[in-house]
Amino acid sequence: MAKRGIKVVNDDGALMAAIEKVCAEQAETADKVRNGHVPAAGALIGAVMKETKGQADAARVRELLLGHLGQAVN
Template identity: 40%
Template sequence: VIALIGEGKLTNKLARQAVDGVLAGEGDVDEVVAARGLEVVRDDGAIEKAVEDALAANPDIVEKYRAGNKKVTGAIVGQVMKTTRGKADPAQVNKIIAEKLG
């Protein structure tokens, strides 16, 4: 599990779900990750689309960001994580948000 986190294949949240599956007797870590579809989303296109959708749905947050309040990106990250069921890499999401908002 630690190796998968280090390789960026699992987030801490997804790793906990994988460990729960192993403890429930669903197989080894790799089997549980595959069966439950827990691996981190690496598709930049899918993450970029989720970010664009979240930004479009929250023009007020975009306005606050552009006014200098950089902390509001947490709400956008949260929406992207919800859309991707927690499978997006938060660092990658933040990077794409920063690129989109300039």
């Protein structure tokens, strides 16, 4: 992707900051994920992708998000 001038955000610190912001803004959805409704994480992942202007690795965002919300990563 770097060849095309597209930067990928893979700094866990930056990703966690975006995840924490999104979870605070969408607390109800974050609570659903915390309570075991893992499919609701898709909305949060989408919001993090929007926050990073699509430059984050979605798989890494999912992994960090689920870990942050206390869910096992499959």
